[in-house]
Amino acid sequence: MTVKDIFETMDYGPAPESTSEVMAWIAKYDGKFGQFINGEFTPHHDGFESRNPATGDILALVTQASSDDVDAAVTAATKAQKKWARTSGHERAKVLYAIARLLQKHSRLFAVLETMDNGKPIRESRDIDIPLVQRHFYYHAGMAQLMESELPDAEPIGVCGQIIPWNFPLLMLAWKIAPAIATGNACVLKPAEYTSLTALLFAEICVQAGLPKGVVNIVTGNGAVGEMIVTHEDIDKIAFTGSTAVGRRIREATAGSGKALTLELGGKSPYIVFDDADIDSAVEGLVDAIWFNQGQVCCAGSRLLVQEGIAEEFYAKLKARMDGLRMGDPLDKCIDIGALVDPVQHATVTDMVAKGGHEGEVYHAKCKLPNQGCYYPPTLITGLHSAAYLMQEEIFGPVLVSTTFRTPAEAVQLANNTRYGLAASVWSENVNLALDIAPKLVAGIVWVNATNLFDAAAGFGGVRESGFGREGGWEGLSAYTRPKIASKPLHPVAPVSAPKDAQITGLDRTAKMYIGGKQARPDSGYSTAIWSPKGKLLGHVGQGSRKDIRNAVEAAHAAKGWGKTTGHLRAQILYYIAENLSARGDEFAHRLNQMSGKTGGRKEVDATLSRLFTYAAWADKYDGQAHGVPIRGIALAMKEPVGVIGALCPDEAPLLGLISVMAPAIALGNTCVLAASQAAPLAATDFYQVLDTSDVPAGVVNILTGDHADLAGPMAGHLDVDAVWSFSSTDLSAQIEHASAGNLKRTWVNDAHARDWFGKDGEGREFLQQATEVKNIWVPYGE
Numbered sequence: 001m002t003v004k005d006i007f008e009t010m011d012y013g014p015a016p017e018s019t020s021e022v023m024a025w026i027a028k029y030d031g032k033f034g035q036f037i038n039g040e041f042t043p044h045h046d047g048f049e050s051r052n053p054a055t056g057d058i059l060a061l062v063t064q065a066s067s068d069d070v071d072a073a074v075t076a077a078t079k080a081q082k083k084w085a086r087t088s089g090h091e092r093a094k095v096l097y098a099i100a101r102l103l104q105k106h107s108r109l110f111a112v113l114e115t116m117d118n119g120k121p122i123r124e125s126r127d128i129d130i131p132l133v134q135r136h137f138y139y140h141a142g143m144a145q146l147m148e149s150e151l152p153d154a155e156p157i158g159v160c161g162q163i164i165p166w167n168f169p170l171l172m173l174a175w176k177i178a179p180a181i182a183t184g185n186a187c188v189l190k191p192a193e194y195t196s197l198t199a200l201l202f203a204e205i206c207v208q209a210g211l212p213k214g215v216v217n218i219v220t221g222n223g224a225v226g227e228m229i230v231t232h233e234d235i236d237k238i239a240f241t242g243s244t245a246v247g248r249r250i251r252e253a254t255a256g257s258g259k260a261l262t263l264e265l266g267g268k269s270p271y272i273v274f275d276d277a278d279i280d281s282a283v284e285g286l287v288d289a290i291w292f293n294q295g296q297v298c299c300a301g302s303r304l305l306v307q308e309g310i311a312e313e314f315y316a317k318l319k320a321r322m323d324g325l326r327m328g329d330p331l332d333k334c335i336d337i338g339a340l341v342d343p344v345q346h347a348t349v350t351d352m353v354a355k356g357g358h359e360g361e362v363y364h365a366k367c368k369l370p371n372q373g374c375y376y377p378p379t380l381i382t383g384l385h386s387a388a389y390l391m392q393e394e395i396f397g398p399v400l401v402s403t404t405f406r407t408p409a410e411a412v413q414l415a416n417n418t419r420y421g422l423a424a425s426v427w428s429e430n431v432n433l434a435l436d437i438a439p440k441l442v443a444g445i446v447w448v449n450a451t452n453l454f455d456a457a458a459g460f461g462g463v464r465e466s467g468f469g470r471e472g473g474w475e476g477l478s479a480y481t482r483p484k485i486a487s488k489p490l491h492p493v494a495p496v497s498a499p500k501d502a503q504i505t506g507l508d509r510t511a512k513m514y515i516g517g518k519q520a521r522p523d524s525g526y527s528t529a530i531w532s533p534k535g536k537l538l539g540h541v542g543q544g545s546r547k548d549i550r551n552a553v554e555a556a557h558a559a560k561g562w563g564k565t566t567g568h569l570r571a572q573i574l575y576y577i578a579e580n581l582s583a584r585g586d587e588f589a590h591r592l593n594q595m596s597g598k599t600g601g602r603k604e605v606d607a608t609l610s611r612l613f614t615y616a617a618w619a620d621k622y623d624g625q626a627h628g629v630p631i632r633g634i635a636l637a638m639k640e641p642v643g644v645i646g647a648l649c650p651d652e653a654p655l656l657g658l659i660s661v662m663a664p665a666i667a668l669g670n671t672c673v674l675a676a677s678q679a680a681p682l683a684a685t686d687f688y689q690v691l692d693t694s695d696v697p698a699g700v701v702n703i704l705t706g707d708h709a710d711l712a713g714p715m716a717g718h719l720d721v722d723a724v725w726s727f728s729s730t731d732l733s734a735q736i737e738h739a740s741a742g743n744l745k746r747t748w749v750n751d752a753h754a755r756d757w758f759g760k761d762g763e764g765r766e767f768l769q770q771a772t773e774v775k776n777i778w779v780p781y782g783e
């Protein structure tokens with residue numbers, strides 16, 4: 001027997017972790033858990049079983065929360081939050097630091113419990129999940145400490161309802177709770193029904209760390225409990241991680257409630273291998289991309305795209321690697337692949353492969369499957385076309401699907417051919433190619449020659465139907481804070497109605513809309529008269545409709561090259577707009593005075609000029625960041641335009657309001673479809689003459705007129721609009737948030753609150769943030 005033979009035939013000896021500490025902890029509660037409300041464990045009631053998916057054994061009984069339980073948790077959180085928000089950043093930092101330390105001290109207990117409850121290999125819970133949990137609390141202890149000095153204009157949102165999935169039970173808890181409590185919020189968190197136990201162990205840590213009662217509450221149960229949280233009227237913000245289907249329901253359920261919302265949803269992330277990649281590394285990367293946590297990872301590299309010339313060799317190496325993966329008892333330290341979380345998930349994966357596998361060639365790894373438990377073999381399906389069922393749907397299991405591509409352009413096209421936009425991996429030894437591709441991928445995270453890297457310092461989250469909002473990094477904090485604004489209630493500004501016996505004298509003038517750089521008649525064929533308060537007819541404007549929105553969105557899309565221009569160019573154009581507006585300042589002031597019947601026109605024109613300067617200034621200064629992440633690399637947090645922004649402009653300040661919305665959008669590379677002030681639209685229709693003379697490319701700014709209530713629905717429902725903002729003096733928040741659920745676009749609505757457009761609330765970082773997405777590109781760097 002040669003040494004090679006010995007290596008090939010030698011089996012691993014089992015090296016399982018002991019379960020005794022975990023069983024002793026469960027026994028402390030007699031195997032029956034209540035919930036953690038107002039700093040105490042409540043008695044167990046109406047339980048359901050929590051099982052170990054690797055063995056099928058019942059681990060414990062967990063409580064199904066009643067609506068009284070949810071009420072009690074929200075009441076405790078509301079009371080605690082007020083006091084917690086008044087503590088100093090340093091006081092909060094000390095508590096977060098204590099939590100981080102305690103998590104370290106009990107790390108093995110947490111890791112073994114997580115593995116028993118979820119089925120993931122102990123190697124992962126011990127070396128990845130739990131250390132990342134600790135890191136999150138350390139990092140956010142720092143954020144608490146720095147909040148007063150670095151975010152002086154931010155305040156906590158209030159009580160946060162947090163609903164998390166079962167794939168990274170404790171890590172998702174950390175992502176939700178750490179930033180929330182660091183910034184002075186209180187939480188009501190619901191773990192997923194399959195995996196509640198580490199959240200309950202975490203509750204013990206909160207007590208030991210001296211977290212005041214009620215700041216963190218854990219309620220347990222199924223989706224019905226999630227719904228109770230989502231619809232609870234005393235909750236100010238919902239943070240959800242889970243399936244896109246449930247995310248969409250939550251968007252609809254919270255529409256118009258005034259609740260802040262972040263959604264971290266599904267994905268079908270591309271894993272792109274170019275022919276000049278280091279093939280062995282790329283194969284090894286796939287083990288982490290799709291077989292990490294049995295593929296139950298929202299950002300799993302589940303769609304393999306290989307360049308044609310190397311495909312055969314690559315698949316052969318991949319299959320050989322798959323056959324070498326070890327599957328079995330997740331508590332065994334030598335195991336690569338553990339159990340799926342539950343028989344239900346096993347059935348879902350099995351059914352999906354049965355439904356779509358025949359469209360390609362299915363290869364199951366030859367690794368030994370345990371006799372019992374929820375195991376599914378690592379699987380590769382090749383030869384699928386891009387629109388195939390399994391290429392489009394999230395499987396959420398250890399199943400990799402694949403196709404080939406010929407050119408870099410085709411790789412980008414295939415990669416972006418998905419309704420999701422969470423993550424992507426690019427493998428190439430050519431730095432030019434990799435960094436050329438990264439910005440073209442529609443995704444919140446891109447890993448270059450790597451995959452599934454996470455860190456508290458780098459924001460995580462997606463675009464499109466992968467949701468909105470980021471977790472981690474500075475940008476993650478904005479999900480748990482809001483700007484301190486002295487808000488006033490919104491008052492609808494009604495158009496001036498026609499005087500009795502109105503007579504039209506002089507030449508009738510109908511201002512057209514402005515679409516794709518050209519004046520456009522309303523498709524409806526209707527127009528509305530605009531009167532001055534003194535009874536003078538000032539002109540007519542078209543009544544915009546769904547078709548005008550469609551045309552304007554098409555024009556805005558066609559102009560998306562604007563996003564690739566330099567900040568310097570966009571700054572110059574904004575200055576140029578200001579210059580041309582200034583030249584006609586008196587005329588605009590007069591128009592504003594005519595429409596308002598007051599004399600504030602000049603002041604509004606001057607404020608508008610200043611606002612244009614503000615965003616000309618920002619256009620080349622709102623930079624990204626390079627995060628120092630603790631791996632051999634950096635995460636480049638790049639600010640990208642959101643895309644096409646639809647906005648209903650304020651009525652209170654018809655010119656200043658229009659520019660306050662348009663300028664940040666275009667400064668940062670977006671194109672926009674603006675519904676001018678409904679009550680006083682003529683300043684906007686005059687304004688497009690200024691755009692025409694200021695080198696603004698056609699389609700970058702499109703201006704519609706008409707009834708906001710008619711335009712809001714089609715704008716928010718349009719699948720090619722990426723974000724909708726509403727500052728209309730009519731509160732259209734519910735309508736917009738509801739209609740936006742279709743493609744889960746970002747929304748920014750006023751929830752019946754008015755802004756002072758002349759004051760500092762009318763401009764600044766909040767606008768810049770809303771006009772950008774942060775893409776984190778992880779790049780190898782240094783030793």
Ligand code: NAI
Nearest residue numbers: 164165191192222223226227242243246265266298394396
């Ligand atoms: P899910 O989205 O139903 O569950 C996630 C969480 O939401 C759980 O805590 C659940 O109790 C809660 N929930 C369920 N319905 C709710 C509702 N109407 N209102 C409020 N909360 C609600 O995910 P599930 O059923 O566990 O898995 C189904 C599929 O979802 C998976 O096969 C996978 O494709 C996908 N999924 C994706 C995740 C991701 O991170 N992208 C995470 C978990 C599941």
